[in-house]
Amino acid sequence: MAPILKISGLSKVYDSGFTALKSVDLEIDKGEIFALLGPNGAGKTTLISIICGLVSPSGGTVVADGHDVIRDYRAARAMIGLVPQELTTDSFETVWATVSFSRGLFGKPKNPAHIEKVLKALSLYDKRDSKVMTLSGGMKRRVLIAKALAHEPEILFLDEPTAGVDVELRRDMWNVVRELRDGGVTIILTTHYIEEAEEMADRVGIINKGELMLVEDKAELMRKLGRKQLRLTLHEPLGALPEALADHGLELGKDGTEIVYTYDSQGERTGITTLLSDLSQNGIRFKDLDTSQSTLEEIFVNLVRNQQ
Structure with a gap:
């Protein structure tokens, strides 16, 4: 048409x-x-x-x-x-x-x-x-x-x-x-x-x-452009992230009681699966998790800022 x-x-x-x-x-x-x-x-x-x-x-x-x-x-x-x-x-x-x-x-x-x-x-x-x-x-x-x-x-x-x-x-x-x-x-x-x-x-x-x-x-x-985040609330706070997890680009937040993992849609399945496996191998347990995705506003602001 x-x-x-x-x-x-x-x-x-x-x-x-x-x-x-x-x-x-x-x-x-x-x-x-x-x-x-x-x-x-x-x-x-x-x-x-x-x-x-x-x-x-x-x-x-x-x-x-x-x-x-x-x-x-x-x-x-x-x-x-x-x-x-x-x-x-x-x-x-x-x-x-x-x-x-x-x-x-x-x-x-x-x-x-x-x-x-x-x-x-x-x-x-x-x-x-x-x-x-x-x-x-x-x-x-x-x-x-x-x-x-x-x-x-x-x-x-x-x-x-x-x-x-x-x-x-x-x-x-x-x-x-x-x-x-x-x-x-x-x-x-x-x-x-x-x-x-x-x-x-x-x-x-x-x-x-x-x-x-x-x-x-x-x-x-x-x-394609939206950023996703996985937030894991830990059973016990961490003073620092183990070196073995460095490749995941994790952030430690809320006084060490939360791990934040940022990823895109393409790497969603393999990235999260590998992360959870590595957390388990390093003895890090979590009691809750939450996911979020960037809004259209965040995508818009980033695109316009990059053109300036």
Whole structure:
């Protein structure tokens, strides 16, 4: 199946000489949730703005479901919904009016049933006659999503969708995003909440200094780059680790009552089996063990730090 979004050699150099994007190549499949991660100034918003027709590229192409965003911009733009970072809404309009107006901007005929469906999905239907200015910050952000969905796009961009939203509402919005994906909408999100990407994304892209450093299936990324640790709580504290265990790269912690073994996925089976055997041969007994794995945030921070 052809990707619903194909980006080839995309670059952007501003008049000041600043290079915001450096020959970005990316393909996104229909019906996936793709998380684009990167520090401030990495190029995330520039990339989204070019795809959505808000910024002109310096080079390269973007094709949305077969439509070039430059040559066939009307058809391409109709495929795309954008939820920006900023809370820009028609404050004096009602929720129903502002969402309906957004649909009309794309030349779509009136469809009250669709507007009702969107508002109910976002828990906004009870507020349909309320002026946007009277809503809380979290509700206003839901209105932005409703406006982006009003014209029934196939691709939805969420630029920091839960910024300034409390934890409970953030999780509610995660559920909304999953339901949209299950309904066939392709979701591309940028976020500073890396647990958001870890919770929701199918694939992850990391961008820094205008370059797409990697694109990887989330589970595979964590398998390949994630660090794992085995912590063994000892029956009796050790003053030092025996020389015979030096090859394992162990650390002694908690006043000698804990041994920490760090390993990657490739060496998991043989490494742990050999370690436990060597511990037994050296008369070291443990009463408890615990394992942990690095988070996506730790992987992200290490990748970005290594590029600096």
